[in-house]
Amino acid sequence: MKALVVSSSIPRIVATRLLAKLTPRAYVGPLAPLALRELPTPTLRPGWVAIRTELCGLCGSDYKQVFLKGSMDNPMTALISFPQVLGHEVVGTIESVGPEVRRRRVGERVVLNPWLSCEPRGITPLCEWCQIGEYAQCVNFTGGSLAPGIHHGNSSDATGGFATLVPAHESQCIPVPDGIASEAAVLADPFSVSLHATLHHPPPPSGTALVYGCGTLGLLNIAILRLLYPQVRILAIARFAHQHRLAEQLGAQQVISWRPIEEILQTVSGSTGAPLLKPWYGLPMLNGGVDVVYDSVGSPESVEVGVRITRSRGRIVVTGVEMPQRFEWTPLYFKEIALIGSNAFGVEEIEGRRQHAMEWYLELIHTKRLDVTPIITHRFRLESYRDAFMACYDQGRSGAVKVLFEYPNGSESA
Numbered sequence: 001m002k003a004l005v006v007s008s009s010i011p012r013i014v015a016t017r018l019l020a021k022l023t024p025r026a027y028v029g030p031l032a033p034l035a036l037r038e039l040p041t042p043t044l045r046p047g048w049v050a051i052r053t054e055l056c057g058l059c060g061s062d063y064k065q066v067f068l069k070g071s072m073d074n075p076m077t078a079l080i081s082f083p084q085v086l087g088h089e090v091v092g093t094i095e096s097v098g099p100e101v102r103r104r105r106v107g108e109r110v111v112l113n114p115w116l117s118c119e120p121r122g123i124t125p126l127c128e129w130c131q132i133g134e135y136a137q138c139v140n141f142t143g144g145s146l147a148p149g150i151h152h153g154n155s156s157d158a159t160g161g162f163a164t165l166v167p168a169h170e171s172q173c174i175p176v177p178d179g180i181a182s183e184a185a186v187l188a189d190p191f192s193v194s195l196h197a198t199l200h201h202p203p204p205p206s207g208t209a210l211v212y213g214c215g216t217l218g219l220l221n222i223a224i225l226r227l228l229y230p231q232v233r234i235l236a237i238a239r240f241a242h243q244h245r246l247a248e249q250l251g252a253q254q255v256i257s258w259r260p261i262e263e264i265l266q267t268v269s270g271s272t273g274a275p276l277l278k279p280w281y282g283l284p285m286l287n288g289g290v291d292v293v294y295d296s297v298g299s300p301e302s303v304e305v306g307v308r309i310t311r312s313r314g315r316i317v318v319t320g321v322e323m324p325q326r327f328e329w330t331p332l333y334f335k336e337i338a339l340i341g342s343n344a345f346g347v348e349e350i351e352g353r354r355q356h357a358m359e360w361y362l363e364l365i366h367t368k369r370l371d372v373t374p375i376i377t378h379r380f381r382l383e384s385y386r387d388a389f390m391a392c393y394d395q396g397r398s399g400a401v402k403v404l405f406e407y408p409n410g411s412e413s414a
Helices: 010-020 024-028 060-066 075-079 188-200 216-228 241-250 261-272 300-309 330-334 357-366 382-393
Strands: 002-006 034-038 048-057 089-097 109-112 165-169 173-175 208-212 233-238 254-257 290-295 310-318 338-341 347-350 353-356 376-380 402-406
Touching: 002 382, 010 024, 024 382, 034 382, 048 109, 060 382, 089 165, 089 188, 109 188, 173 357, 188 216, 188 290, 188 347, 188 357, 208 216, 208 261, 208 300, 216 233, 216 241, 233 241, 233 261, 241 254, 254 261, 261 300, 290 300, 300 310, 300 330, 347 357, 353 357, 376 382, 382 402
Parallel strands: 208 233, 208 290, 233 254, 290 310, 310 338, 376 402
Antiparallel strands: 002 034, 048 089, 048 165, 048 402, 089 109, 109 173, 347 353
């Protein structure tokens, strides 16, 4: 099968970083760690199936890895293995099943729950987190029968959707009901990320929430807030004009430009009635502010702005990840703000019922309570991966939000 493979070659990483100073296309050039290769058809372990990929979304974590936006001392490197085939936002059809498969069958259309937690690793008994459906907190991402990896795409034994076939444990395959288009189903993973963050840290009734960043996660966050908390006022911070339009379409009442920062502070001050407190130097902070910030950017700048615009004992929920650096964070302690990380998804509760977040998503679109497909902006064949990643690199020019790899008739060359 054809697959996009990422290596951990230090010479390639160094060469790509140097060449990228001349052109960003170096990130997908001939010396980059990323390359299109032929791989053997996956061998199926007991309890595993092979999914023929139909669509796979490019997650921000995928293209940030391709663009080498990470530090060598990142502790997460202890939980991954190489070589990798990225891509964990997968919808496809089960093509074959291995021994001991009991719950899934050939021909089923499924979305992939990509977490390589206890059950896919063959570990029993399940750890305390897996027992309660919090698979992203599993303590066994380096154990069991698989090479280290937290989800498909960053374990050398669990290749992802940037390939025509994806091996997966049957417990990771969530059936897609008839009548749901695959282009809707492929958003199950990022929707679930934003759903988890919102449900675990909801806004107060009739409060004010601010969504920082209007890429995929931020826009889905807006749609979830509008659906589940209709009395909450939603503010959003967007970088590009196309994001601004989509944020309004999905339910934000006010969309603020990401720059200049002073205008963000002034606008949130006016919207919440919280006075600006001006220091001797630098940016002001609000005496009050929004109740909760959902930060899908996770940069030093977004967190610094967040602590300035969040009210005392409010919350900042971070789903985005950028490289760390110093920022002025004194308001964090002064206003007793809770700065909370939110990672992925699991079994979630809505309206008194508990089921997997992806099952919630499929139910919500099946019952026509939700349609977030407008965020899908681009589709590419796998062999056009360079153009796909460049669309993600320059979103202002391309107008990209959610970019997909598509495999017509189950083949990138069809």
